[in-house]
Amino acid sequence: MSSDKVKIDVSETAGMLKFRYEHSGAALVPLLFEVQRRDGCVTEKAELDVAELLGVSPRLVHEAVTFYPLLFQRPVGKYLIQFCHNISCSLVGAEPLIKILEEELGVGPGEVTEDGLFSYRRAECLGCCADAPVMLVGERLYTRLTEDKVRRVIAEFRDGRVPEDGAPLTETAEIDNPALSLNFKVPNAANIKVAESRGAYKALRKVLTEMTPEQITEDVKRAGLRGMGGAGFPAGVKWSFVPKDPSLTRYLCVNCDESEPGTCKDREIMRRDPHRLIEGTVIAARAFGASVAYVYIRREFYEPRDIFKRALDEAYAAGYLGRDILGSGLNLDIHLHPGAGAYICGEETGLIESIEGKKGWPRIRPPFPALKGLFRQPTVVNNVETLSNIPYIILNGVDAYRQRGTEKSPGTKLFCISGHVRRPGVYELPMGTGLREMIYGVAGGIREGHTLKAVIPGGSSVPVLTSDEIDIAMDFESTQAAGTMLGSGGVIVMDDTVSMPLALEILSRFYAHESCGQCTPCREGTSWIYRILQRMNRGLGRKGDIELLLDLANSMDGTTICPLGAAAAWPVQAMLKKFPDEFERLCH
Ligand SMILES: Cc1cc2nc3c(=O)[nH]c(=O)nc-3n(C[C@H](O)[C@H](O)[C@H](O)COP(=O)(O)O)c2cc1C
Ligand code: SF4
The missing domain is CATH 3.10.20.600 (Ubiquitin-like (UB roll))
Incomplete structure (x- = not known):
């Protein structure tokens, strides 16, 4: 971890976390991280202590420690370096840079340097693809890496300094009538005063004074706002599945897991315009009656998390969150809940399990989250970008929103x-x-x-x-x-230098790494596909390998608990179909 060993009284922290959350399971992963910050890892003894402190079973604790890639059973260096070797970083030179890093450190993945300062691991996408190649050193992100920059960063850490990244902000475009990137280029837009001067929380005031919850949902439905997490399901329709029974606690989970390689947009909203997301979250909660929201953010987003946390504190202080929001009688708490490095926790039921402190195994549906989700209560899971569109729709109207895009x-x-x-x-x-x-x-x-x-x-x-x-x-x-x-x-985007079998190997490695292992076709299929492609790319391809790859991919598509199985199959099916010669050449 990045910090020096810290003085943490685990029983005190456990008490605080239990107080913060209404279910002690939700405190489990945050507490394990505190233990790891203190000790550099989570030992078996610590697992038992945590189980006792939270009153949960030791099995649950052990499952969490062994499931989440960012919890460690063995000590790591003071600075854990995570170097992305997924597709976008690989396209722009990650592998040669990893060699330079290894040369600088004198250790391989998983090893600790002699001085105890560094250990390093290859990471499966850090969600900063437009700034590739990237690495995290402890909690600091370094983007657009070059050989010189890798060497400079390591040298400065060795000298006891924490180097600045120095790279410009992620490129964005300005368009007329933007709903999302309105504040992307405004300095300090994450500050509530600046955000308010640009119209933040006006939409919230409008819904609290002029609109019923039904009218909010109706406007979002008429606007045709689609889910931006990948599936495109209409947001207003999803909210209307939630039962109205006032005796039930309703939850909103905001999905900022953002672990799909190639995707790095929610991060930009969190770091450049967090109040837009907070406002959208409160309005959505108002629409279907949620009283608690969890923002599930991937652990590797350290800087966006800190910015968002500050924005949350500001929103509480200004009366936009908490009890009796702006005197309207509406209550909403937002918990910022970091994940622990698993892509499957972006899948909505994996995310729910993860917030509950369990390993992120997707659930069999039905029941769907709208009826039985977080803590078995009605729950909506929405993507960061989906919710961030809502203030614009409320403030500017359905027609203004529909002016852009297609029917x-x-x-x-x-x-x-x-x-x-x-x-x-x-x-x-x-x-x-x-x-x-x-x-x-x-x-x-x-x-x-x-x-x-x-x-x-x-x-x-x-x-x-x-x-x-x-x-x-x-x-x-x-x-x-x-x-x-x-x-x-x-x-x-891939140019004429790219080998498709190599690109597919990188993608398949990711799915083999991230399959939760619950379903046989996905667990076995993803790892066999990866191994066959590895063999082909090392000159050991055999006749029949292409048929075997297709057979495995077809057996995963539509036969599994969650869509990860199909998601791992589609790239294989498409690449083999569209670039057959490149694969055939490898099979002798
Ligand atoms: C393996 C897997 C990973 C996913 N990762 C994410 C993610 O990181 N962020 C996200 O918003 N949705 C992700 N999803 C989609 C979610 O399950 C869910 O559909 C989405 O969060 C719903 O929000 P929306 O309706 O606003 O799009 C993932 C789905 C799968 C199958
Ligand atoms: S499809 Fe894969 S990731 Fe999804 S539940 Fe099954 S094994 Fe887990």
Whole structure:
């Protein structure tokens, strides 16, 4: 961990956490992190202590410690370095930089340097794809790495300094009538005074004084706001599934797990415009009667988490959160709940299990979260970007929102463009913007001297497109008609230097690493696909490997508890179909 051993009285912390949460299970992972900060790892003895302090079973504690990649049973160096080697970082040179890092440290992954200062691990996507290549040193993020920068950062840490990143903010575009990126370029927009001067919390005042909960839901339905976490389910419709029974506690879970490779948009909202998300969360809670919200943020988002935490404190102090919000009688608490490094905790029921302190195993549905979700109470899970659209809709009206985008995919969307483009970034664009325009216009085209080979248009899970297939509109319907998906808006651009079998190996490694192991087709399929691709890429491909890969992928598609199985299969099916020669060449 990044900090020196800290003085933490675990029993005192346990008491505080139990007080904060209404269920002690929710305090489990936060408490384990405190133990890890104190001791550098979580020993078996510490597991038993934590179980006793929280009154939960030791089995539950052990499951959490062994499930979450960011909890450790063995000590790590004072600074844990996490170097991303997933697709967007690999495209722009992560592997040679990892070699330089190893050379600088003199250790391999999982080892601790002799002075105890550093240990390092390869990370499966840190959610900063538009700023690739990236690494975390303790809690500090370093982006757009070069050989010189890696060496400088390590040297400065060795000298006892904490180096600045020094890279400019993630690139964004300015469009007319933005719903999301309105404050992205405004200095200090995370500060409540600045945010208020730009209109923050006006929509909240409006719903509290002029609108019934039913009217809010109706407006969001008429606006046609779609879920931006990947599935595109209409937000207002989802809220209307929640039972109105006043005896039930209703929960809103805000999904900021953002672990799909190629996706890095929610992070920008959290760090540049957190009050927009807080306001959207309060309005959504008002619409379906939630009294508690959990913002589940991936642990690796240290800087966005700190910014968001400050914004939460400001919102409480200003009376926008807590008891009797702005004198309206509305109550809402928001808990900021960091995850522990598992992609599957972005899946809505995995996320719910994780908040409850369990390993993030997705649940079998039905029952759906709207009826039995967090702590078995009615729950809505919404993505950060979805909720951040709501203030704009309420304040400017349904027609203004629908002016952008298409009939069925209205409004704007944040697109994360990474890979081999000249201007990678997170851009707010109208739904339905052409993919060609995004790559060659907004992102400045392919890097010098190269041509486009392929694009993954919606995050690592969605089927790849060839360079001949980019004349499509980027909205939910058009991408589906083109045999792919809009997904989470992660546009990963690959030029003519990319080997498709190698790219697929990287993607498959990710799914093999992240499968929770609950379903046989996904657990076995993801790891076999990865192993076969590894073998092929090392010159040991065999006749029949392509059929085997397809057979495994087909057996995972639609046969599992959660969509991760299918999400791991789609890239395999699409790459084999669209680039068959490159795979056939490897099978002798
Ligand atoms: C494996 C997996 C990972 C996911 N990760 C995320 C994520 O990081 N963020 C997110 O908002 N949705 C993620 N989702 C989708 C969520 O399950 C859920 O549909 C979404 O949070 C609902 O919010 P929305 O309706 O506002 O889009 C993931 C789904 C799967 C299957
Ligand atoms: S599909 Fe994979 S990740 Fe999802 S529940 Fe099954 S094993 Fe777990």
